[in-house]
Amino acid sequence: MMTDMSAALSELPERVVMQPADALSTRVEVYQVRDRHPTIEEQQMAAVGPTVFRPLLGEAVTQRRIFAETVDYSRILFLRADDSLVGHLQFYLDGKGPQRVIWSRVRREFGCPHGAPRALGAEAVMRWMAAQGPYISRLIIRPEYRGRGFGSVLLEAAIDHLREQGVRQVTLDAWASEKHVQRFYRRHGFIACEDPSPIRLLFNRVGGSGVTWYVKRL
Template sequence: MSFTESERHRVGALYWAAFGRKLRPAFGSDEVGAALVTATLRPDRMLVARDGGEVTGVCGFHQDGHGAADLTWRRLRDELGRAAAARAWLTLAPLDRREHDGVLTLDGICVSADRRGRGIGSALLDRVAEHAARHGRRWVQLSVVDTNPRAEALYRRHGFRVVEEGSVGALRRLYGFERYRTMRKKI
């Protein structure tokens, strides 16, 4: 199940808390980035976990050319103006993940900091695998950065295996990480 419009703000805050460090350089400030990402999150590209009616975790995914946040050129230009949109577009491009046949690629999984370690992330991984199977995918894929060994350990326990390693090279200072691993799980 995805998020409702009344939950958009909460979902955006969770997403930005987890991925703002990586996305911030595209927007120049946390405020601008968080607002734009929150406004562009797509309910049809995110699964959410709830506890007592409160969203506790989210898992975005790419499908049919759209990821969790709809940061299209048109949307960036309309919201930021042409010059800032061009900067955002160029900064986000190296982070973009192409879709592959038969593969559902995740676009950010995160759990509220005060709820981690209680199985919510695992439940989201199971649910996104079910979603992938329902949509005819045979694999689930994600990327994890070298500064996040605990998340990588979780993915390994869930059956994900490294299929590719890459580097953002000289852009490491910009994004806050250098190397990343692409992992896949057969479903």
């Protein structure tokens, strides 16, 4: 269990908490980038949005060029273990997420006639995600570190951080084909719910196997 997570996140300038993650008692640091410029490694993680952006804004390398200089780092938690950046979690709060769509950057990547519909589509998705209320949009642990409890530490840190902000319910989406991911969220108290909203139906069509909407009351 995380011990006094909310207090630790509040008191330290980069929102740091130390916690053993696995059987080796690896020291883990969960933090936010504040009062300094992000490292290149942090920028590369933060400037990639949820999977649904891929049809609109391209793969990770393209998204990094679009978003790199406009990321809101107050909507991201990073996890470091033994001086290695292991993963990160992105979330929406108070109607804002980590990335912003800037028309000029999308136009620079795709040109004027092709960039406009992509930018409009991405903006529509972001507005819908913001309207969900507190929403976890991306949780990524690097493959070589998976299965060691780091995802649980990061998710619980995010839940404690949101609870500290007065949040009483948080939602997220998980691809239906990724059964291990769905089991992970259920273990952490998330409950699958039905949601017929048009954007989520679009997710289902784009993803092929669909997505499941999860809710957790804090």
